[in-house]
Amino acid sequence: MIRFENVSVTYEGADEQHQPTLREVDLTVPEGELVLLVGPSGVGKSTLLGAVSGLVPHFTGGTLTGRVTVDGRDTRTHPPRELADLVGTVGQDPSAHFVTDTVEDELAYGMESLGLAPGVMRRRVEETLDLLGLAELRDRPIATLSGGQRQRVAIGSVLTPHPKVLVLDEPTSALDPSAAEDVLAVLQRLVHDLGTTVLLAEHRLERVVQYADQVLLLPDGVMGSPAEIMTVSAVHPPVVALGRLAGWDPLPLSVRDARRRAGGLKARLEGRVPAGPDLSARPASGKQDPGPGPGHGKGLDGGDRVGRSDGTGRSGGFNPFRRRRTEAPAPAAAPLALVDALGVRRGRVEALRRIDLTVTPGETIALMGRNGAGKSTLLSTLVGMIAPTSGTVRVAGRTPHTTTPRELIRQVGLVPQEPRDLLYADTVAAECAAADADAGAEPGTCRALVSELLPGVADGIHPRDLSEGQRLALALAVVLTGRPPLLLLDEPTRGLDYAAKARLVAHLRVLAADGHAIVLATHDVELAAELAHRVVIIADGEVVADGPTAEVVVSSPAFSPQVAKILAPQPWLTVEQVEEAL
The missing domain is CATH 3.40.50.300 (P-loop containing nucleotide triphosphate hydrolases)
Structure with a gap:
């Protein structure tokens, strides 16, 4: 279904050495499989997905060498509009995806563009509203939705045209655990029942790795089964980390797999108590001990600007939680x-x-x-x-x-x-210099934080050209x-x-x-x-x-x-x- 033939992508100014973001990727993705892309932030996962949809290099710029074909169509000669009936894409920023004002209109827009019959459109909109739990939001203006709700609408808008290939960049990153499970269940049904090919990049591997048919590890370009890749990947979920610690072979990919093998580990931990947080450095507050948590690490610190945040609406449904409050004596330190x-x-x-x-x-x-x-x-x-x-x-x-x-x-x-x-600045360096000036901090303070949080980000790159994770590290x-x-x-x-x-x-x-x-x-x-x-x-x-x-x-x-x-x-x-x- 998807073929990469010795594909490299280089962006001008991406770093001082102009190194390729993708280097000599050669692989084949069969029809009807869910392929998970794994790798550190900024390693090229979004670029690889963009190459499938034709956005790279037609809209992103840069130089693509080699050849990418999707169901026989060469993405160099077929721009995204000529792949729209074949490839559905949801990027990291769902807000950039929307064309209409309301949820129902957005779900229908892609089908209208393809000229589907009104009856087909109506049926698919209703199916998608139910599949993604959006029925109560159907008449809501998109501008009033929370970030997670917008993400579900963006995913729904590419599901309704029934494309052969789905390309999803961080599809569950803004979703609560239950909504993420619902979305992943929908993707599984598309793969298993309809033969849809899904390429998915996701950092929260604990949610998705057990559902993948194959995992593509970047920047190495190695593709294999989830179990094989997780044994060598530096990026892995907690269940794999626990399996490595306990010496389990093969490594578990799901909570269920791990529970079946956890008897010996639980016996070793019997009678022990998790280390509580080190509160000695905290100002005395008189509050109840906040309970178990990890100790302190080393790092830098700070904060300054006020930004905008999306407003949230109200979600209905049964509330499974009882209201509980932690009673505590009056704090000795004044609350912030x-x-x-x-x-x-x-x-x-x-x-x-x-x-x-x-x-x-x-x-x-x-x-x-x-x-x-x-x-x-x-x-x-x-x-x-x-x-x-x-x-x-x-x-x-x-x-x-x-x-x-x-x-x-x-x-x-x-x-x-x-x-x-x-x-708002044109380069990472200018953004950091402005942050130092606004905060009255020593020059280089913000830049040192960027390097600590996410090494390898070049001074001269424009913030809009960063990956979502790199942009977040800069804002932090x-x-x-x-x-x-x-x-x-x-x-x-x-x-x-x-x-x-x-x-x-x-x-x-x-x-x-x-x-x-x-x-x-x-x-x-x-x-x-x-x-x-x-x-x-x-x-x-x-x-x-x-x-x-x-x-x-x-x-x-x-x-x-x-x-x-x-x-x-x-x-x-x-x-x-x-x-x-x-």
Whole structure:
């Protein structure tokens, strides 16, 4: 179905040596298989996917040598419009994908362009609405959707024309665990029942590796079965890391495989207790011990600018969580943020209601919940971008929405879901220089952070030419440069590979140890297990669970990390904890 013949892609100015982003890729993807692309951030996964759809080099520029054919069509002589009936593409940024204003119209647009009959279009729209859980959003303006909801609409819009090939770049990165499972189940049905060929790049391998027929490892260009590639890949999910630690052969790819072999490991861990977080460096707060978590690593720190964040709507459905609050004595240190009975209404949507939250110095809190639950809206109120409809919000003794941005950014920094909202310079070097100047930091501070978080990013490259993970690392460095007391992160690991995420976790641990408070909205359950002292679960705009990470995530099937599922009922959350105990 797809053939790469000695394909290399080089972008002018990509780095000082003008090295190819893809080098001499030679492979064949058979019809009706799901192929997973694996590799570090910036290694060329998006470029390879773009070469299949014809976007590379017709729209991205650069030089492509070799030959790419899809069902016999040469992508050099067939631009994307002549491949539209054959290849459906969803990029890393779903917002760049939309043409119409509402969900239902967007799902129908691709079929209208291909001239399908109205009856066929109506049937496929209804099927896709049900498949992706979008029925309740059918009449909603796309501009009012959360990032995760937009991602589902973007995926649905390429499913309705029934293409032979689907090209998906980070399709589950902005989805909650349940929505991600639904999307992956749809992809499996397309592959198994309809013979659709799927190429998928995804950093959250814990979600997808067990579903892949083959895995393509970049930059090596080696393709093989998931079990074969995971034995040699430096990028691998926690279940594989645990299998390597325990010496299991063959390595497990799913939680179910690992549970079947975990008896001996659980026996070795019997009676041991996971190491709790090192709280000695945190300011005394008087709060209840936030529970198990990893120790501190080494890294840099900081934060500065305020960016925009997508608003979220409300998602319906049964709420499986009981409301729980962690009772604690009055804190000795003044809270950095106080949210009391907060309500936010956005048009007809009640995005938040009766939210109570206290954030103390040195505390890391993970906000979790379904897409559209209100996580991004809560972060936006903390940074003053949205005014409360009811209740109060105080940050460092200030009311955010009435405080001038120049004053507020010294107290709170936000990295939004779309990192480009913070980036306006023409080069990485200029962006970093501006961040240093805005923060009053030593020249080179921001650039050092970029190099630490994601090595190999060239000074002269334009931010728009970076991969999603590289752009996120740059936006994080911009905000971290100013060291705000309160740091807000909206999906901070989207587009980051495991190594980059580990470096980010190390930096954030140091920030927390220095007394900075961190609130992150995330669907990354592994990140919450590694980093958060507390987890707050929001559903339909309300807090339904608030407590120590180990207590909240282990009791929730949807938000439990892989290690917790494998070693249950023992209280282990991460491979790091198990390794320390052994």
